[in-house]
Amino acid sequence: MHIKELRLDGFKSFGEATSIPFYEGFTTISGPNGSGKSNLIDGVLFALGLARTRGMRARRLPDLLYNPPDGEPVKEASVEVVIDNESRAITEEEIRKAAGEVNDPDEIVIRRRIKKTSSDYYSYYYVDDRSVNLSDIREMLANAGVTPEGYNVVMQGDVNGIINMGPTERRGIIEEIA
Amino acid sequence: MHIKELRLDGFKSFGEATSIPFYEGFTTISGPNGSGKSNLIDGVLFALGLARTRGMRARRLPDLLYNPPDGEPVKEASVEVVIDNESRAITEEEIRKAAGEVNDPDEIVIRRRIKKTSSDYYSYYYVDDRSVNLSDIREMLANAGVTPEGYNVVMQGDVNGIINMGPTERRGIIEEIA
Amino acid sequence: KEEKFMEAFTAIDGFFQEVFEELSDGTGSLVLDDPEEPFESGMTIEAKPADKPVERLESMSGGEKSLTALSFIFAIQRYTPAPFYFFDEVDESLDAVNVEKVAQMIDDIADDTQFVVISHRSNMVEKADRIVGVTMQHDNVSRVTGVKANDGGDAEGAAAD
Amino acid sequence: KEEKFMEAFTAIDGFFQEVFEELSDGTGSLVLDDPEEPFESGMTIEAKPADKPVERLESMSGGEKSLTALSFIFAIQRYTPAPFYFFDEVDESLDAVNVEKVAQMIDDIADDTQFVVISHRSNMVEKADRIVGVTMQHDNVSRVTGVKANDGGDAEGAAAD
Numbered sequence A, B: 001m002h003i004k005e006l007r008l009d010g011f012k013s014f015g016e017a018t019s020i021p022f023y024e025g026f027t028t029i030s031g032p033n034g035s036g037k038s039n040l041i042d043g044v045l046f047a048l049g050l051a052r053t054r055g056m057r058a059r060r061l062p063d064l065l066y067n068p069p070d071g072e073p074v075k076e077a078s079v080e081v082v083i084d085n086e087s088r089a090i091t092e093e094e095i096r097k098a099a100g101e102v103n104d105p106d107e108i109v110i111r112r113r114i115k116k117t118s119s120d121y122y123s124y125y126y127v128d129d130r131s132v133n134l135s136d137i138r139e140m141l142a143n144a145g146v147t148p149e150g151y152n153v154v155m156q157g158d159v160n161g162i163i164n165m166g167p168t169e170r171r172g173i174i175e176e177i178a
Numbered sequence C, D: 001k002e003e004k005f006m007e008a009f010t011a012i013d014g015f016f017q018e019v020f021e022e023l024s025d026g027t028g029s030l031v032l033d034d035p036e037e038p039f040e041s042g043m044t045i046e047a048k049p050a051d052k053p054v055e056r057l058e059s060m061s062g063g064e065k066s067l068t069a070l071s072f073i074f075a076i077q078r079y080t081p082a083p084f085y086f087f088d089e090v091d092e093s094l095d096a097v098n099v100e101k102v103a104q105m106i107d108d109i110a111d112d113t114q115f116v117v118i119s120h121r122s123n124m125v126e127k128a129d130r131i132v133g134v135t136m137q138h139d140n141v142s143r144v145t146g147v148k149a150n151d152g153g154d155a156e157g158a159a160a161d
């Protein structure tokens, strides 16, 4: 199983709808400081429900909405992760459990959207365009080995975090995995 | 004024007496992880009295004594900084005040030595081979613009330190300079 | 509960020793401060680089600490494998030889797993099968400039050194 | 006492704005949380990179934070000049272009001051007039291998990338 496409629209510095293909194997991402590389990672964490807002370096959910240098932040942001599931790392049963039906088991589209109304902010989750809960997504992904405590996403500063943390917290990392 | 030579003997990973020439202008130091580059900086801080022991990443003074992989730590460590003073950044008066006499005002040798006896550890300071106090060295250097709070020595991690410190501590940096 | 922990600890420690030996020329292990009461105390990491005495994480050089912490992360990944991995600038303190070793390990893992790494270091960026460039446009909008297949030639990574 | 502080603050802020403008394409300044009561509160740094809105230090990217903190250090150095400077790996999070800019600023300062910089980044190491190599021998003893004059050619910095 692998991610085959990442689409971001209005999310952090991705003010223009951006679609990025991903392939199996080893990919590197490079570019100037402040260009948006870490924001890409935040997009993946956001869409797959793998992080708290603070982990995405935003003080509150609204900070994730694209904010142009002159003008108002957009009212909506969404990130879509398209998963190649030909290996059936996620079974048809698990897809049905999350989304209610199975669209195309070879490909699973997970999408998360935040929307600002005049009074509040709303978070929406979708699997194959069917509305779901965050827990549905997390459960489906956990069975394929994708969990927040598994360190499969290592953010900028995590290595230093492990170095600087106290022994108790470090032991806690193993505790969480166990 | 500039440093023209650094001599380390028994200090941290400098188990063999090592003499390194330094010149005016721009010098870079490179080498593998763990080779001893930061230890060199620690040597400068040690000899010039610019840091507390913790700043030199040693839990206690004895940790600064060269410890071979098999065998006992050495009983003595010393670091010598030879300063080219042709610009008289340090006046003859200031040399006399620290060392009691003026040897060669074009060149000032500052040396610090720690020695382990059966019962304790002793720290010795010298200017031009004359025994002095740490405060003599600090005063002499402060007049030439070399002080612990001036950030003329930026250690590995200091940049991150400034980034991660709270606003109060950051304001404190300016307070110390003022 | 303690059993589950010790089971995970022992396994991850085993992987840590393998990974660390591969990345450095030494041996290392995870160390429980109090093996009798693991939940009452903490865990540190000890390592013995080639020809050096044993050292705790706290007293290593900057790059040695990074390499050790990274080995711990790789060990966790071996214990709970995932279908894809994302690394954001994990090689900042490493010298070029160590960047190369980590890049090689990632390349091996990527033979049957998807691995995406953000880096400013040229020998990491150029080890990949593909390189994605990201730049910031004038209106504060990020732009992804091409996913370039990398045959070891002149790479997209013009912004890395 | 408050006067002395405000005098230093204003001067260092002035230098910070100069340095930051030179290193980034933007403007920045030091900001007292409470200018009326400086000792009751803290100080943060705000910066406005070219074409971007104003940002506090806390919400910048990794490399932007480093560049901003480094600019603060350079500003302090301009306020209290010293005869020599030592920098230990200050360029870890910077992209290659920013490493080059910082290296250039150091090179300029080094025209009349002694500046010693430890780095793993090739365009920093190769900007110097001289390169000192350090390696670890088999008996855990550091060895300084040659102080090589650098004419921009093949440099001692074989361990940098």
Ligand SMILES: Nc1ncnc2c1ncn2[C@@H]1O[C@H](COP(=O)(O)OP(=O)(O)OP(=O)(O)O)[C@@H](O)[C@H]1O
Pocket (backbone or CB within 6 Å): A011, A012, A013, A014, A031, A032, A033, A034, A035, A036, A037, A038, A039, A040, A063, A064, A065, A066, A067, A068, A156, C140, D052, D055, D059, D060, D061, D062, D063, D064, D093, D095
């Ligand atoms: N909601 C938002 N709207 C617009 N721009 C944003 C928003 N959130 C963050 N940014 C911008 O994104 C930039 C940071 O991007 P990011 O952290 O991804 O950089 P990076 O490429 O990882 O850089 P580095 O190499 O320094 O780590 C910041 O400069 C910030 O201005």
Ligand SMILES: Nc1ncnc2c1ncn2[C@@H]1O[C@H](COP(=O)(O)OP(=O)(O)OP(=O)(O)O)[C@@H](O)[C@H]1O
Pocket (backbone or CB within 6 Å): B011, B012, B013, B014, B031, B032, B033, B034, B035, B036, B037, B038, B039, B040, B063, B064, B065, B066, B067, B068, B156, C052, C055, C059, C060, C061, C062, C063, C064, C093, C095, D140
């Ligand atoms: N008292 C001592 N006796 C012997 N070796 C020591 C002593 N103190 C420190 N060391 C050794 O010095 C090494 C660290 O050196 P140092 O921190 O200078 O490395 P470095 O070249 O700065 O590396 P990096 O590039 O990773 O920052 C450690 O591996 C440690 O084994």
Ligand SMILES: [Mg+2]
Pocket (backbone or CB within 6 Å): A037, A038, A039, A156, D061, D062, D063
């Ligand atoms: Mg980043």
Ligand SMILES: [Mg+2]
Pocket (backbone or CB within 6 Å): B037, B038, B039, B156, C061, C062, C063, D088, D089
């Ligand atoms: Mg170091």
